Amino acid sequence: MIVFGLLKESVSFAIVSLVTNKLRTILSLLGITIGIFAIIIVFTIVDSLEQNLRKSVQSLGDDVVFVQKWPWTFGPDYPWWKYMNRPVPDYPELNKILENCDGAQSAAFLISSRITIKYKSNSIERVNINCASHQYDRVKNFEIADGRYFTDIESASGRPVAVIGDLLAKALFPNQNPIGEMVKINGAKVMVIGVFKKEGESILGGSVDTEVLVPINYARTLIDIRNEDLDPQILVRAKPGISNDDLIDELTGLMRSIRKLKPRSDDNFALNQTSLISNQFDSLFGVVGVVGWVIGGFSILVGGFGIANIMFVSVKERTNIIGIQKSLGAKNYFILSQFLFEAIFLSLIGGTIGLLIVFLLTLIAGDSIGMEIVLSKSNIILGFTISILIGVVSGFVPAYGASQLDPVEAIRSN
């Protein structure tokens, strides 16, 4: 209890010292503020970007394999001239995959294009239209907020029906329910049967909020679905318990047999998966994180030296007071804790200000750039940890020096 009381007293001594020398306190905590700010702002941006990207990649489907002409990633010496001559996936190949692929839970054929969509006097140009086969809702992750998805019959017979994005619905049908209304897509009348649930902006682009989805069999009447520019692709989702690697192995064999490739000839298709994108970004974020760590580390180092310097000055300045305290019976740990708490407080205040600046910037940036930037719990803990650590490491040597002073010599000093 006595120890606790002494510690409490040493804390109040530390606070009084900080308040008395306001300018010195402010100048010394600036270093820590800048250091914590530099580290935490970089980590916050990297974490937020990574989180947004992962969310976007997940919306494409973790367990989906994309059968396409071009691979998503390639090295500097990739033979693009060979890829140029590859055939694009076509609709009959989808049926063969559905019939023969044991590892596939569902699969869909998809093409994308740009169209003009109109409703009465409202018109929106260059809207992304996805034309998909029936199982698309089982392959792609999306929710329908209002209305419904296509029925089997609508997909098979190619009825003029569409599911539209939330932003499109609001723009075309202000203050009106779009379900059952007829819109014009490139001049053809199409009935809106559903509205996608609002997804928000995607860091990879292609949010469903601004998309139109129609059955592929209807799209044949609007556009040439064999056009290579429409990026035809087959999306295959793995059965639960089947890994993407197993599915890719099976699809490789299946696609080779569908395209009747000779045993020694190269594949003329690419099997892409979302991990290809996330792996690319993992290395990028790793580099950005390390750069931020190095820059912030140096700022913290400078801040730490600043605090150590101030603490040495503080001890020198109060040497005779330390002597008086010791001659009146103050224990070594009382003097030690007094100066150590002062260093920790100083550092903690600096760190808290740094964290507050980051927090305010995340609020401002979040509104202006339209991407959610969050100061996470882990970064707050990290900020406080670094602050306390800097306080302890830079304050312990001066504090310990003060605690070891001889009372008589300390009182005599000027």
Add this chain to the structure above:
Amino acid sequence: MQSSVKRPVLIRIICILGFIWIVFSFPSVFSPAIKKMGDWYPALFGLIVACSFISYIGVWHMKRWGVQLFAITFFVKEAVLFMVNDVSYPGIAFSVFFLTSMLFFYKRMDLNL
């Protein structure tokens, strides 16, 4: 501030090596690799680094509490590393050598703070 006990050369070398380890460990507290291990891991690792630093200061001044703090920090550190499956056997060997050397001079060390 001078300790009444003369510091042996071995202790001097150990402390200098220890301070060098602290210099390299300190930035790793807020490194992305440590951060990925969990929300509280940087705090725990920071505590271990701070305690190690203080213990080396104590040992440098030939204080027994320095050795005691070093021993406690060593066991806590290894327990944590064991839990996160990141045990380094050369690290353990170095720490055991340091601790044994410190204990060799333990009786010559000062009992007070």
